[in-house]
Amino acid sequence: MEIFTENAGLLLDAIGTTLLMVVVAGVGSLLLGVLVTVARVSPIPILRRAAFLYVQFFINVPLLALLLLAVFALPDAGLILPLLPTAIIVLTVYESAYVAEAVRSGVNTVAVGQIEAGRALGLTLWQSLRLIVIPQSLRAVVQPIGNVMIALAMNTALAAVVGVVELTSRVNKINLVHAKPIEIFTSAGLVYMLIALAIGLAAGRIERKVAIIR
């Protein structure tokens, strides 16, 4: 137990970094994911194609490969950012592809008749997306997006590989000194579990609140 009290400051710092990554990348990927979905369902072919490729690319390339690419290959191309922002950006673009897929499945729940009705009323494309399609699709996919956010929280641990000192990286270092892997890694696992639980519960709550009663 004294392992944790001795290192409380460092651990809280690391948990803070993990949470920061979850929140910033989470909000970022939600916004970006919705934009990608809008592009995917827009009537402009080039946008649709680009959004499709975007989603396919990020769903088919492992996150670890993307992180290594961003941290070690981009500097060779003259683009060097500090490690934490790099990791957050990579997590954002990666998870946004999954958000986009989730939201797209929500778009499919909006009846075509509603869009036709909107058009009949004279709504522009942007208006019908903003007022009819997006609000209803988002309400339909709260739970899947919650799952994407939980996956995002777990995925932040990969940033340890590229030098970001978040929870996983910190407990590694503490274990190196104290050599008590079972206790140390179980506790770290519990923290991740709590984060996942919090996201899951929040998603359930939001879903009940915004559910569309048909």
Add this chain to the structure above:
Amino acid sequence: MFTSGSPRRRVAVLGAVVAVAALALTACSTGTSGNVPGGNDATDASGVEQMLAGAPVADESLFTPGSTMAKIRDRGTLIVGEALDAPLLSQQDPTNPDDVAGYDAYLAQLLSVYIFGKPSVKIVPPASETREALLQNGTVDVVFNTYTITEERAKQITFAGPYFSSGLAVAVKADNKDITGIDDLGGKTVIIGSNTPAVTAVPEAQPTAKLVDFATDPQAVQALLQGRGDAYVQDYTLLASNAAANPKLKVVGQPFTAEPYGIGLGFGDAEFKEFINNWLLKIQEGGQWGQAWTHSLGTVVESEIPTPPTIGSVPGS
């Protein structure tokens, strides 16, 4: 408006091609250390075979019934916790998975010869995080994994040895003239390997240094060359081999720590510890200890075979 009018199949193939290209690019960027020293070439292999053929074999009387070594001998293989990705120490040949070369690997083979009369090693790669757990729950018999003997660890497991003594040194970009050793690292950004002794040793020597850690040695070298840090602190031998393979890197100053590497054993197994310490003495006298070094670490540093550390000379061993 919501129908997908694009020719899906074609685009999917294109997506896959892009993904593969990106992966190939990653492979290039992280694999720059291409030159893996540590001798998988023919001459070395036969040298290693000779070394193993001439290695000492334990006397029958040493296998007391019920002891750990007797159980291992009955099983027929020695289960060793050792890395598969540590150049010069324990590196698996990707084209021939049975061929694991390096100093730790050779010592593990020598120990198996001592027990069985012929090499018979099963490798379980440990993460540095899990070595104690693997020994405690009996997954592995011994750990050869540049396992620095510390008193904290000695409370969890038992160390035989030390069998080798190394130290941490500082590497910088070849054009860096300001940093000449650990004393110049105050306030600087220092790159280290995750789970290496540097994690604790650098803050002890330079409390104001800012640490950035990377999982593997090639990543750390890449990060140093790209300017993510001012210096890279790592085991002296490993740095020497990096510098030999890469002219953009140089090692400055002498090692500033002494890292005694021990052989990890299950906690409190005094009998087995004595057995292994006796074996270490025998291979030191028999010359195999030095040969293992010559065939691995000795290929990249220009110096004589080092003097083996005195067994039991370190707190915790």
